[in-house]
Amino acid sequence: xxxxxxxxxxxxxxxxxxxxxxxxxxxxxxxxxxxxxxxxxxxxxxxxxxxxxxxxxxxxxxxxxxxxxxxxxxxxxxxxxxxxxxxxxxxxxxxxxxxxxxxxxxxxxxxxxxxxxxxxxxxxxxxxxxxxxxxxxxxxxxxxxxxxxxxxxxxxxxxxxxxxxxxxxxxxxxxxxxxxxxxxxxxxxxxxxxxxxxxxxxxxxxxxxxxxxxxxxxxxxxxxxxxxxxxxxxxxxxxxxxxxxxxxxxxxxxxxxxxxxxxxxxxxxxxxxxxxxxxxxxxxxxxxxxxxxxxxxxxxxxxxxxxxxxxxxxxxxxxxxxxxxxxxxxxxxxxxxxxxxxxxxxxxxxxxxxxxxxxxxxxxxxxxxxxxxxxxxxxxxxxxxxxxxxxxxxxxxxxxxxxxxxxxxxxxxxxxxxxxxxxxxxxxxxxxxxxxxxxxxxxxxxxxxxxxxxxxxxxxxxxxxxxx
Amino acid sequence: xxxxxxxxxxxxxxxxxxxxxxxxxxxxxxxxxxxxxxxxxxxxxxxxxxxxxxxxxxxxxxxxxxxxxxxxxxxxxxxxxxxxxxxxxxxxxxxxxxxxxxxxxxxxxxxxxxxxxxxxxxxxxxxxxxxxxxxxxxxxxxxxxxxxxxxxxxxxxxxxxxxxxxxxxxxxxxxxxxxxxxxxxxxxxxxxxxxxxxxxxxxxxxxxxxxxxxxxxxxxxxxxxxxxxxxxxxxxxxxxxxxxxxxxxx
Amino acid sequence: xxxxxxxxxxxxxxxxxxxxxxxxxxxxxxxxxxxxxxxxxxxxxxxxxxxxxxxxxxxxxxxxxxxxxxxxxxxxxxxxxxxxxxxxxxxxxxxxxxxxxxxxxxxxxxxxxxxxxxxxxxxxxxxxxxxxxxxxxxxxxxxxxxxxxxxxxxxxxxxxxxxxxxxxxxxxxxxxxxxxxxxxxxxxxxxxxxxxxxx
Numbered sequence: 001x002x003x004x005x006x007x008x009x010x011x012x013x014x015x016x017x018x019x020x021x022x023x024x025x026x027x028x029x030x031x032x033x034x035x036x037x038x039x040x041x042x043x044x045x046x047x048x049x050x051x052x053x054x055x056x057x058x059x060x061x062x063x064x065x066x067x068x069x070x071x072x073x074x075x076x077x078x079x080x081x082x083x084x085x086x087x088x089x090x091x092x093x094x095x096x097x098x099x100x101x102x103x104x105x106x107x108x109x110x111x112x113x114x115x116x117x118x119x120x121x122x123x124x125x126x127x128x129x130x131x132x133x134x135x136x137x138x139x140x141x142x143x144x145x146x147x148x149x150x151x152x153x154x155x156x157x158x159x160x161x162x163x164x165x166x167x168x169x170x171x172x173x174x175x176x177x178x179x180x181x182x183x184x185x186x187x188x189x190x191x192x193x194x195x196x197x198x199x200x201x202x203x204x205x206x207x208x209x210x211x212x213x214x215x216x217x218x219x220x221x222x223x224x225x226x227x228x229x230x231x232x233x234x235x236x237x238x239x240x241x242x243x244x245x246x247x248x249x250x251x252x253x254x255x256x257x258x259x260x261x262x263x264x265x266x267x268x269x270x271x272x273x274x275x276x277x278x279x280x281x282x283x284x285x286x287x288x289x290x291x292x293x294x295x296x297x298x299x300x301x302x303x304x305x306x307x308x309x310x311x312x313x314x315x316x317x318x319x320x321x322x323x324x325x326x327x328x329x330x331x332x333x334x335x336x337x338x339x340x341x342x343x344x345x346x347x348x349x350x351x352x353x354x355x356x357x358x359x360x361x362x363x364x365x366x367x368x369x370x371x372x373x374x375x376x377x378x379x380x381x382x383x384x385x386x387x388x389x390x391x392x393x394x395x396x397x398x399x400x401x402x403x404x405x406x407x408x409x410x411x412x413x414x415x416x417x418x419x420x421x422x423x424x425x426x427x428x429x430x431x432x433x434x435x436x437x438x439x440x441x442x443x444x445x446x447x448x449x450x451x452x453x454x455x456x457x458x459x460x461x462x463x464x465x466x467x468x
Numbered sequence: 469x470x471x472x473x474x475x476x477x478x479x480x481x482x483x484x485x486x487x488x489x490x491x492x493x494x495x496x497x498x499x500x501x502x503x504x505x506x507x508x509x510x511x512x513x514x515x516x517x518x519x520x521x522x523x524x525x526x527x528x529x530x531x532x533x534x535x536x537x538x539x540x541x542x543x544x545x546x547x548x549x550x551x552x553x554x555x556x557x558x559x560x561x562x563x564x565x566x567x568x569x570x571x572x573x574x575x576x577x578x579x580x581x582x583x584x585x586x587x588x589x590x591x592x593x594x595x596x597x598x599x600x601x602x603x604x605x606x607x608x609x610x611x612x613x614x615x616x617x618x619x620x621x622x623x624x625x626x627x628x629x630x631x632x633x634x635x636x637x638x639x640x641x642x643x644x645x646x647x648x649x650x651x652x653x654x655x656x657x658x659x660x661x662x663x664x665x666x667x668x669x670x671x672x673x674x675x676x677x678x679x680x681x682x683x684x685x686x687x688x689x690x691x692x693x694x695x696x697x698x699x700x701x702x703x704x705x706x707x708x709x710x711x712x713x714x715x716x717x718x
Numbered sequence: 719x720x721x722x723x724x725x726x727x728x729x730x731x732x733x734x735x736x737x738x739x740x741x742x743x744x745x746x747x748x749x750x751x752x753x754x755x756x757x758x759x760x761x762x763x764x765x766x767x768x769x770x771x772x773x774x775x776x777x778x779x780x781x782x783x784x785x786x787x788x789x790x791x792x793x794x795x796x797x798x799x800x801x802x803x804x805x806x807x808x809x810x811x812x813x814x815x816x817x818x819x820x821x822x823x824x825x826x827x828x829x830x831x832x833x834x835x836x837x838x839x840x841x842x843x844x845x846x847x848x849x850x851x852x853x854x855x856x857x858x859x860x861x862x863x864x865x866x867x868x869x870x871x872x873x874x875x876x877x878x879x880x881x882x883x884x885x886x887x888x889x890x891x892x893x894x895x896x897x898x899x900x901x902x903x904x905x906x907x908x909x910x911x912x913x914x915x916x917x
Contacts, residue, residue, distance in 0.1 A: 230905055
């Protein structure tokens with residue numbers, strides 16, 4: 001059976017999806033509270049480090065250096081893994097990666113797998129592939145479990161169920177979690193306890209685990225998983241077979257490079273000095289069988305763009321999501337991709353090609369806060385602008401392009417520009433009643449739907465200047 | 469000092485009072501203002517919407533218009549950022565190295581108004597008088613691309629009679645973003661709503677900022693809701709004196 | 719062409735004429751080899767909601783006994799290589815997952831401890847720290863941190879851990895913030911972490 005894969009990196013146009021999300025008052029409250037909390041925590045622990053700017057510059061440079069020699073580092077990493085007995089697989093795209101993983105699981109004869117939260121796993125549509133192959137995937141990260149039980153989609157990189165309130169989660173657990181107490185309360189501690197009970201049995205009985213990796217160290221063959229709950233440790237330790245799905249951009253050249261990223265990531269991500277658990281393993285451990293699947297899925301195409309490639313520095317911390325005024329209002333689903341928020345708006349169109357994601361590069365006011373908080377200093381606004389250029393090159397909206405061309409023609413010459421502004425004074429007729437224009441024809445009606453427009457003045461500045 | 473004013477397309481065509489206030493202020497401080505005839509627009513709307521190729525002649529026009537100026541001042545953080553950080557890149561990407569170098573030169577000599585007053589002239593007290601409750605919105609590009617920091621507030625604090633009140637969540641974007649406001653009107657409006665609630669909550673009579681574009685956006689919303697809060701550019705507050713006060717009513 | 723060769727070909731094409739990359743700027747606090755601050759370490763561990771007892775080096779055994787007594791932990795397992803004097807009655811041979819899930823607690827030493835972040839790092843190839851399941855399944859983990867294990871910051875720890883194959887970095891008890899970003903301690907790992915710091 002061939003698994004074709006569900007789109008995980010593109011959805012309906014952002015403005016359409018955003019409109020639906022913006023109409024959900026509960027969602028707006030959940031998002032505002034959650035992102036506000038984590039923004040404040042991040043700011044506190046970042047301020048604590050006097051050398052943050054230095055760490056950030058080093059993090060960016062290490063990632064750039066890795067990308068500039070990616071094949072060399074991948075081959076070194078592969079050689080380390082093979083020497084220690086890990087089986088290495090390569091996947092050109094998501095469907096191939098999902099097929100490799102499901103085949104490996106099927107070969108063990110098991111019908112259930114436990115999963116550590118992994119963006120790469122979500123990107124390649126692993127759960128759908130498992131379903132299609134008759135294998136039951138069990139999410140063990142609390143938020144991923146909430147998403148899975150709710151037949152929902154993740155809406156955040158770090159906290160996939162950020163769009164859900166505690167009451168919604170309680171109702172979901174009561175309805176969907178096997179063996180849950182009917183009087184379960186909405187206290188987060190009680191909900192976490194319910195998940196602990198449900199999952200403990202799975203950890204000790206399921207034979208195959210699927211993980212991603214936060215970092216892959218080329219010079220030692222080590223993989224690193226950064227987490228909070230301990231579900232990752234359970235999955236990495238107890239099953240007999242461990243399959244790790246790793247994007248090819250996850251590499252760092254040397255072990256000592258982790259001294260930078262293990263400071264940048266937790267502080268940017270959960271706003272802690274250090275996350276509760278980080279697991280490092282080098283080759284198969286304690287009698288396990290280990291597989292690593294190295295995934296391209298659009299990364300090499302992204303690498304080929306010298307401006308856009310900086311998006312591959314991303315360490316999936318989600319600081320840009322938590323800080324973004326657009327994300328804080330629309331939430332993650334509006335982006336239609338497993339990578340939402342500002343980084344999603346630059347990563348998704350590059351991984352799919354802009355033709356499959358024309359609206360995401362425009363899903364930003366270019367306010368720049370994402371770049372400020374990015375621990376690896378990705379200039380997200382500049383990449384967004386660069387990708388907008390590619391969208392226009394690929395397929396510019398006809399009316400928009402014509403308007404832009406006409407304006408540019410006028411703006412390229414002071415005489416033409418003056419004549420245009422003088423003609424604009426005809427617009428004075430529109431706001432005669434209260435000196436403000438309340439309604440304009442499309443596309444400017446998008447403006448006057450909620451804002452008045454200024455009435456053109458009697459005299460332009462230049463006419464005043466020359467008359468004085 | 470002889471100062472070349474880059475008035476910006478928006479101020480020229482829609483908010484001439486901001487340009488007049490900038491001239492008034494600079495002349496009051498004893499400087500000669502010139503307005504180079506060839507100027508039009510910085511072209512950032514084209515660049516930021518994906519039409520950098522079309523913006524190339526606009527950039528060339530700007531660079532030629534200001535090639536001879538020693539110092540260029542503009543009442544816009546956003547346009548300063550475009551001139552300083554965008555023009556040379558646009559020229560370089562389209563293979564015009566000569567224009568890129570010339571654009572970089574113009575960029576180095578271009579200052580946003582508060583930068584010019586505080587950094588170049590070394591002033592914080594410009595002798596203004598403005599007896600109203602005012603709140604200040606730091607626009608994203610002046611904050612994060614130019615890093616003007618608290619220069620505008622330093623200038624505002626020195627204004628006599630002013631009651632300057634802090635804007636909650638001041639550094640959050642108002643939702644303008646150029647064509648963002650048209651392409652994503654619902655999201656833009658949601659951001660605007662929160663910004664307006666913060667502004668109205670301060671009880672300020674006047675909202676000020678260093679960009680007419682953001683003020684057009686927030687002001688357009690405030691006007692639609694008939695809040696009575698008046699948007700005024702920083703230049704209009706700083707130009708105000710006891711003898712020639714800036715009006716806060718229309 | 720197989721996937722490996724295809725991906726390598728794509729990378730080579732994407733990179734084109736490679737230019738040498740500038741050296742990585744390291745303008746941050748690097749490993750110094752100076753010892754870490756014991757009190758800072760203790761404070762930072764407490765910050766995570768872990769219990770900390772700071773004792774003198776000759777009082778470790780007594781502190782372990784007190785901690786286990788206070789916890790009412792009787793059925794305790796220990797990493798096989800910890801000094802005989804610490805928890806003399808603990809079971810030093812169990813690795814069975816069923817039993818580990820049922821015991822009152824586990825006691826281990828650690829390889830490195832980081833003062834700036836309150837982090838404890840276990841080296842699972844070291845006999846006094848044990849296999850991974852040992853410190854994962856019991857609900858209570860008691861760690862003894864000797865002064866000479868405490869380093870100042872993350873770079874010192876990374877330097878000290880070079881060549882250690884299997885590691886677990888522990889910063890406080892298991893926690894989640896997945897529900898409205900409210901921190902809840904104790905999800906899957908040991909819900910209680912207790913640290914004895916020997917000066």
